Amino acid sequence: MTRHHPGTAAVATGNKYEIIGADVPDETLFKGDLLVASLSELPRSVNPIYYYDDTGSLLFERLCNEETYYLFRTERGILAEYAKTIAGITGPVSLIELGSGNAEKTTLLIDAYAGSHGLTSYAAVDINRSILERAAENILSVSSDLNFLGIVGTYQTGLAEIKSLVGPKLLFCLGSTIGNMHDDELDNLLLSARSALAPGDYFLVGIDLDKETKILEAAYNNQTAILTNLCVLEHLNWRFGADFDLFQFRHVAFHNKSLYRMESHLEAMQDQVININKLEFSFQIKKGELIRTEIMRKVEINAFSEMLGGYGFRQVEYWTDPGKRYAVILFKLRES
Template identity: 65%
Template sequence: MPSRGSAVFCSGCIDMLRRLPSKRKLDGRQKCTIIGADIPETEIFRGDLLIQSLSGSPRSIGSMYYYDDTGSALFERLCQEDSYYLFRAEREILAHHAKSVADMTGPASIVELGSGNAQKTTLLMNAYMENYGPTSYAAIDVNRSILEEAAENLLSITPDLNFTGIIGVYQTGLEQAAAVIGPKLLVCLGSSVGNMYDDELHDLLHSIRSLFALGDFFLVGIDLDKNSDILEAAYNNQSAILTNLCVLQHLNWRFDGNFNVFQFRHVAFHNKSLCRMEAHVEAMQAQSVNLEKLEFSFCLEKGEMIRTEIMRKVNLHTFNETFMNHGLNPVHHWTDSDRRCAVCLFQIVDK
């Protein structure tokens, strides 16, 4: 296990958390529809699935637990880290090629999976508004406050935008978004598909092909495989460490847990054989963990790790083949100037 990818939670980390900016709120003049606000969070953050993943070997936690309010703010901070190239590379691609995407798809309603605060999406929306006038945009995310921030970011630039926020996981969000009438462009940026295991990715692509229409498009951001030093630097800076360890804090408040983050170490390393980065939290001593609301307890040995996220680093040819096997045809792809990342456009050609 590479020691270079290890770090512990410290008092200085607490000070940084206290300095995180509070989320901005939409004012009453801005137009924003939120769907799913009445859905119980227990249907989104399912305790039975968490128990299953924490009982597995290796133990794991779904990456959706990164994105409570604190985690979302930390991720925004991560995107500003010098070593975290992904945000800047993808923004560069969209700044140069968003109009090309709009030209290739023609007018379309935009649906985004895991929208976050939609900072990069504004580049895409500007291109569609310039080409085709008022455009509909639906953002899918598990966090209501981040959807409201996305609405503020977009509506401040394009006030005539028809914005709909959909609270939910990808599957339920896609079912809602599929009801949008007319041609659609589905967007998934930030290499979010890289956080999925094989079965999760296959399920997503199957759902897209089933729910969306022939001729609809899918725009996907991916991180290309590269040197270990670059990758490990991106996922071992201070913001990445905090983001990872705060997953345990999320479980504590949501499920009345007793994780002691000071007794865990952040570990992130490049798994070359599987072409992916992996993030873990490692127990620094033997301990018992209880999630009271789930009536679930388990014991950790000293040095035992819980996997919190995978981040695929892909080969473009293999990636295209996976999509083609699900009836999505590669149309075009663009890379940043350093060829670290790519944004790929696919079209549904087979139902």
């Protein structure tokens, strides 16, 4: 993986790593005006970015170990079985990941590419420098043939940065991250991805599949999911000086079959007035009223591939678990 402009930061060599970019300011990520707008309109909603603080990150790691929450284990199993197949299809490429997390699943791909093609270049985009540092440490401790580049930024700014990387690429987005995006967010991501890649480059997506309601609702109604959802209110309390009483809300998650998605909400247990002091905003919420905190798309493979086809991505192959609960889909950017 090389750059067009040698004056900018270069990718590390010799099993070292480099991280470029500045941490994304909180005011860029946690926009008070957007929060006020989403809580003012009906139905009310909160951006799922408020899941992501220290407590939320710890709870998500715990959620991945819940017996009913199959997504993490299932995707990892698919990659463990088919990573070498994916490497064989694409040939040597630079690997670029949107959101690295703890990089546990990423190492499966890196090992497959290093084993098949030798020295491999890997770039990760994340909003948090410390996350990238931990990912580099974890990956380099188990993967010897690797150059690591961390790019601090949003997905859009990170994708703009990788335009300067030379050579064939595999961009990947795991963990059903795409499934949590609303239509406008997904549109922005796919347009940015198409702009960042060259014709013939690859795009690998992990996505949850639509299935029986009881399986889906069990995944999002276990004890850890309940705590994770309620902690959104705690995040709003400490960040914006809000006065949400967590004991006056209850977790509600259900399968919205008509929209092919799961939805997580917080339901008010009584009429109450909420004050968000740092934003100088108050609103009244009635008993039984819902605040939506997250959507989780559950797709049908052909429909999902057709949708990405509208952005110039052609489905190459897909892989599922034996129960056909989850899919990892490989796309290729078509010639213009």
